[in-house]
Amino acid sequence: xxxxxxxxxxxxxxxxxxxxxxxxxxxxxxxxxxxxxxxxxxxxxxxxxxxxxxxxxxxxxxxxxxxxxxxxxxxxxxxxxxxxxxxxxxxxxxxxxxxxxxxxxxxxxxxxxxxxxxxxxxxxxxxxxxxxxxxxxxxxxxxxxxxxxxxxxxxxxxxxxxxxxxxxxxxxxxxxxxxxxxxxxxxxxxxxxxxxxxxxxxxxxxxxxxxxxxxxxxxxxxxxxxxxxxxxxxxxxxxxxxxxxxxxxxxxxxxxxxxxxxxxxxxxxxxxxxxxxxxxxxxxxxxxxxxxxxxxxxxxxxxxxxxxxxxxxxxxxxxxxxxxxxxxxxxxxxxxxxxxxxxxxxxxxxxxxxxxxxxxxxxxxxxxxxxxxxxxxxxxxxxxxxxxxxxxxxxxxxxxxxxxxxxxxxxxxxxxxxxxxxxxxxx
Amino acid sequence: xxxxxxxxxxxxxxxxxxxxxxxxxxxxxxxxxxxxxxxxxxxxxxxxxxxxxxxxxxxxxxxxxxxxxxxxxxxxxxxxxxxxxxxxxxxxxxxxxxxxxxxxxxxxxxxxxxxxxxxxxxxxxxxxxxxxxxxxxxxxxxxxxxxxxxxxxxxxxxxxxxxxxxxxxxxxxxxxxxxxxxxxxxxxxxxxxxxxxxxxxxxxxxxxxxxxxxxxxxxxxxxxxxxxxxxxxxxxxxxxxxxxxxxxxxxxxxxxxxxxxxxxxxxxxxxxxxxxxxxxxxxxxxxxxxxxxxxxxxxxxxxxxxxxxxxx
Numbered sequence: 001x002x003x004x005x006x007x008x009x010x011x012x013x014x015x016x017x018x019x020x021x022x023x024x025x026x027x028x029x030x031x032x033x034x035x036x037x038x039x040x041x042x043x044x045x046x047x048x049x050x051x052x053x054x055x056x057x058x059x060x061x062x063x064x065x066x067x068x069x070x071x072x073x074x075x076x077x078x079x080x081x082x083x084x085x086x087x088x089x090x091x092x093x094x095x096x097x098x099x100x101x102x103x104x105x106x107x108x109x110x111x112x113x114x115x116x117x118x119x120x121x122x123x124x125x126x127x128x129x130x131x132x133x134x135x136x137x138x139x140x141x142x143x144x145x146x147x148x149x150x151x152x153x154x155x156x157x158x159x160x161x162x163x164x165x166x167x168x169x170x171x172x173x174x175x176x177x178x179x180x181x182x183x184x185x186x187x188x189x190x191x192x193x194x195x196x197x198x199x200x201x202x203x204x205x206x207x208x209x210x211x212x213x214x215x216x217x218x219x220x221x222x223x224x225x226x227x228x229x230x231x232x233x234x235x236x237x238x239x240x241x242x243x244x245x246x247x248x249x250x251x252x253x254x255x256x257x258x259x260x261x262x263x264x265x266x267x268x269x270x271x272x273x274x275x276x277x278x279x280x281x282x283x284x285x286x287x288x289x290x291x292x293x294x295x296x297x298x299x300x301x302x303x304x305x306x307x308x309x310x311x312x313x314x315x316x317x318x319x320x321x322x323x324x325x326x327x328x329x330x331x332x333x334x335x336x337x338x339x340x341x342x343x344x345x346x347x348x349x350x351x352x353x354x355x356x357x358x359x360x361x362x363x364x365x366x367x368x369x370x371x372x373x374x375x376x377x378x379x380x381x382x383x384x385x386x387x388x389x390x391x392x393x394x395x396x397x398x399x400x401x402x403x404x405x406x407x408x409x410x411x412x413x414x415x416x417x418x419x420x421x422x423x424x425x426x427x
Numbered sequence: 428x429x430x431x432x433x434x435x436x437x438x439x440x441x442x443x444x445x446x447x448x449x450x451x452x453x454x455x456x457x458x459x460x461x462x463x464x465x466x467x468x469x470x471x472x473x474x475x476x477x478x479x480x481x482x483x484x485x486x487x488x489x490x491x492x493x494x495x496x497x498x499x500x501x502x503x504x505x506x507x508x509x510x511x512x513x514x515x516x517x518x519x520x521x522x523x524x525x526x527x528x529x530x531x532x533x534x535x536x537x538x539x540x541x542x543x544x545x546x547x548x549x550x551x552x553x554x555x556x557x558x559x560x561x562x563x564x565x566x567x568x569x570x571x572x573x574x575x576x577x578x579x580x581x582x583x584x585x586x587x588x589x590x591x592x593x594x595x596x597x598x599x600x601x602x603x604x605x606x607x608x609x610x611x612x613x614x615x616x617x618x619x620x621x622x623x624x625x626x627x628x629x630x631x632x633x634x635x636x637x638x639x640x641x642x643x644x645x646x647x648x649x650x651x652x653x654x655x656x657x658x659x660x661x662x663x664x665x666x667x668x669x670x671x672x673x674x675x676x677x678x679x680x681x682x683x684x685x686x687x688x689x690x691x692x693x694x695x696x697x698x699x700x701x702x703x704x705x706x707x708x709x710x711x712x713x714x715x716x717x718x719x720x721x722x723x724x725x726x727x728x729x730x731x732x733x734x735x736x737x738x739x
Contacts, residue, residue: 086481087480104480108479108480109479109480109481109482111480193592194591194682195678248569251682252568252590253592261570396684399683399684403683414499417499
């Protein structure tokens with residue numbers, strides 16, 4: 001209604017006016033105050049405030065006169081807030097950055113400092129991980145990656161034991177276990193079909209060996225193959241073997257419900273990411289968790305299980321920061337094992353720096369699976385550099401599949417059609 | 428000025444001097460210009476350029492507009508979203524406004540209960556559509572939701588469905604949720620319009636032997652035309668600007684499977700999840716949406732004014 005839109009405009013107006021009124025004071029606290037320097041670090045992890053305080057306390061203790069202020073914003077609004085912050089005064093000195101495609105609007109606009117020319121030592125971080133913080137246009141490094149994610153199947157050890165099940169070694173065992181659980185009235189997999197961003201993750205988690213993981217990635221990048229390749233189509237078809245074990249009316253199940261089904265022990269397995277571990281442990285501390293990598297499905301190109309993963313976040317420096325040298329010093333420290341170990345212990349995130357070992361046993365196991373047999377979360381890592389993104393296309397396609405409106409051929413054809421609009425193989 | 432002052436001296440107060448007028452009008456004009464007029468024109472300007480992040484690059488003419496209609500799957504999404512806006516508008520007219528009129532007619536002569544019911548029915552629109560959306564999502568959850576639990580409890584298991592998970596039921600359910608929230612609005616407008624119709628008209632018709640229905644359909648309803656027109660135009664604008672409720676229920680993609688995707692969500696996606704040239708493409712969409720909504724509202728308003736003139 002008009003009254004609604006009018007009210008919206010007025011509220012927006014007031015909001016902007018308020019923000020404008022607040023801006024100068026925010027700016028003042030960001031600058032140097034005589035003797036000390038305050039470095040403002042922006043992030044989308046509102047849940048990690050206490051942990052970051054602890055981590056930065058350690059840094060402050062070693063760097064006299066430097067105060068690091070951690071300032072998180074809501075994750076879903078963060079990209080907008082950051083791009084505005086970086087293009088105006090009062091922005092952050094150091095900012096948490098999205099990886100791969102999500103980084104491009106910022107680095108292409110020249111908002112960040114190129115780090116390799118600034119003496120940031122990234123030798124302890126693997127090259128493919130650094131790839132997540134590089135700018136496509138100039139190949140420069142604009143962030144220090146500090147959090148990676150890996151995809152595994154979490155399972156409830158107690159439920160497995162009650163039903164006489166063990167970690168599956170083969171695809172057939174996985175299917176048999178799923179059937180046993182379903183017959184016993186337990187939902188085998190807690191999955192959301194409503195919040196469809198989860199679905200492309202499940203595709204790689206369950207079927208990456210079917211299409212061949214990294215080998216296929218290279219073939220697609222060089223133009224030798226595309227997404228209509230029979231093995232890739234078959235990998236989508238393989239999903240249809242698992243979907244009967246998803247919750248009933250899965251397209252009506254949202255993300256929070258799927259997580260609750262697992263933490264309330266109504267579902268036996270949760271195919272998900274390392275980023276969910278802390279939440280599960282927090283929601284139900286009594287939950288006895290195990291993890292495994294999905295065994296290769298029949299006809300798999302690579303006959304071993306694989307653990308998909310990707311770089312999630314890095315820290316970079318604002319190119320207009322008044323305290324650029326101090327900010328760079330902080331980012332240099334973020335590439336060290338010291339910082340990496342704290343990220344792993346305090347934030348329960350997988351840190352890519354060599355020599356960092358998680359102290360949480362489950363996280364350690366995930367880290368081991370990832371190191372043993374890594375494969376990229378292909379559509380996120382390589383196909384988010386243009387619009388429409390590979391992950392969005394796959395998400396929509398798999399959701400239609402769950403509803404019975406699309407088959408593997410149609411999904412892969414749409415994926416190829418969408419991506420071909422901006423992706424040039426061999427470039 | 429002087430002539431008017433002389434003529435109106437007996438019936439109205441003289442117009443205040445210009446500085447006083449300005450003092451009262453300028454603040455509103457400034458706010459309006461800064462927050463409405465300026466963004467409108469800057470969106471038009473933005474839509475003609477290519478962007479990398481927040482940095483403006485070269486002038487590209489209509490390229491961003493062309494991209495809206497040629498990029499797969501944006502072209503298909505745009506079309507289906509537009510269709511959903513149309514369905515939403517028609518559904519809202521049919522359910523929300525018809526019920527609003529019915530309740531207004533039922534209540535307008537009941538002086539004591541009217542206030543109570545008006546307040547009750549208008550209460551939901553004091554709540555943010557986002558909150559309303561999330562609450563209904565909670566109630567309609569297939570696993571833990573109240574509604575399906577109620578159906579199960581009374582033996583109507585066949586009625587318990589994933590209401591918001593089935594593309595067939597999602598949009599109708601959203602229309603109902605929206606109607607639940609906004610029912611009070613047409614009710615108040617129609618109530619005010621009914622109150623302004625002199626009671627003698629209906630009384631005279633009844634004396635002449637008209638039945639209740641005849642009196643309503645021949646006397647009251649035609650006299651409500653201006654109010655119906657206003658409600659229609661406002662519903663149209665509201666339906667095509669729909670965002671918060673659709674976002675709360677279906678997220679930025681209008682899930683399930685884009686069944687409740689509307690233009691507002693397509694705009695949100697192109698603007699905030701749209702990659703490097705997001706500002707260019709989303710501004711183009713914003714301009715088109717504005718031109719369409721403004722244009723239709725303008726034409727509809729003209730048409731309705733003419734109808735009113737014919738009636739009076």
